[in-house]
Amino acid sequence: MSRSITLGQYYPGKSLIHRLNPRAKILSLVMVLILLFSLHTYEALLAQLAVALLLIWNTRVPFRYFLRGLRPILYIALFAIIIYFFFTSGGVVLLRIGFITVESHGVQQGIFIILRLITLVLFSLLLTLTTTPLALTHGIGYFLKPLRYVGLPTEEIAMIMAIALRFIPTLMEESQRLMRAQVSRGADFETGSIFRRAKSLVPLIVPLFVSAFRRADDLALAMEARGYRVGAVRTRMYEDTIMPLDWTVLLVVIAMVAVAWILGL
């Protein structure tokens, strides 16, 4: 469990996709997702899937990480298959079990929907597996910026997200350390009834809260000492500039969308 949470989903690498600006990646993903939803021919969808697989191959991230990311949609896919296969009529009857029939239109649409879902998740994983959580937050924060004009404290929201992400591994580590320490004092977190187990968490939760509050206090003090003020405009240590490569990728994506729409795929 700790492994998947500790470092977000990021898989380090140096591929083209890893090096892209997170903002360019987020924008590209949004466009690709819109495109995926507007596609309605098998050819176009398979082409998109091929693009996704090509990019996955390019990242050098082991494919099992993508498979693990696909696992959560397994049930959705199963549900879609049942709905489409059994409840969509039209076309040739392929199978008949009593009064239930499976007809070709349903099969076609069901597979289409699942393929679309898989492609969608693969593209999303391409973003989350190749971008550090921090870069991702900064990217999202950038696109939230316009909301500042309607009174949303976007800088602060981005800061909160960044800090939260930063402290997830720390708190995971801390809870693991505390758990081991209490186990060495004879604590048992694993056996007993639910009530007993909930009660056995007290020696874990109290110190965890104490240390979390102390950390928060220290962090606030350190931030203030370094001149952090709510509402002030912050500059970044590492400015992420949009490189020619990023423009190229964005143009390619726009071209892809344009082709799909013009040809009415």
Next chain:
Amino acid sequence: MFIGTDRLTHTYMPGTPYAKKALDNVSFEIKQGGFALVIGRSGSGKSTLIQHLNGLLKPTSGRVFFDGHDLGQKGSELLKIRRKIGLVFQMPEELFFSETIFDEIAFAPRNLGLEETEVQTRVIEALEEVGMEAEQFIDRHPFQLSAGQKRMVALAAVLSLRPEVLILDEPTAGLDHSGQKILFKLLASLNKKKNMTFIICTHHLDQVAALADQVLVLQEGRLVMDGFPQKIFGRRSQLIEMGLSPPVTAEIMADLAERGLDVRSDIFNLEDARAEINRLRRHRVK
């Protein structure tokens, strides 16, 4: 064989890009009643090693043994062994969760399933062992204590298990000089009177070096030295090369030798150093 490891290897997060070998083929043994120091820079595998000695981690390969048992085994056997090996973590007072010192110290014996009267006996005994008046302290809140007192209560909270082996990770971190002195005096007396075996990870060798009868040096997960303190601290330049600081007394003796004085090079505690310097002075007077 009392407590130790046999070709112990531990890899964190195996099979991921974050995989890290924290221990590599480590074998050693500590005798009953021994007092061992584990030294090494941060990240050398000390903490991983002591967690293995308490059965908190599973070896990637190799064995951890205690009194004829294999700690790698699952089940109640491990729990039985674990209560004989007390582990005091770094900054142990951060584990406090009870409202009274009594409950804090009683946590471990209660987990053993002991009768409440027996628990009470053990709490009082543990508090007295660390030199604290039981009546005065048992009803107080742990957070009201001074740093030194908190550390002592944390120690008592492990002593209440009546362990045969006590493992301490940086026991003096965050304590002032007198606090350190009191703590080590206590450990020395437990070692002598109760024949309790000690394994201590530390950076502060000055006060504890004199108590030890074995020193283990870890470097990047490998056990690079294991032997008597005289032998290990005699290899001053090697230790310094590894980024470790030998006890100050050893440094002083080396410095004196460098200035052409005829001093023994295997001295690393205050008493011996004093005797040696006095001997030199008498020599001069003659």
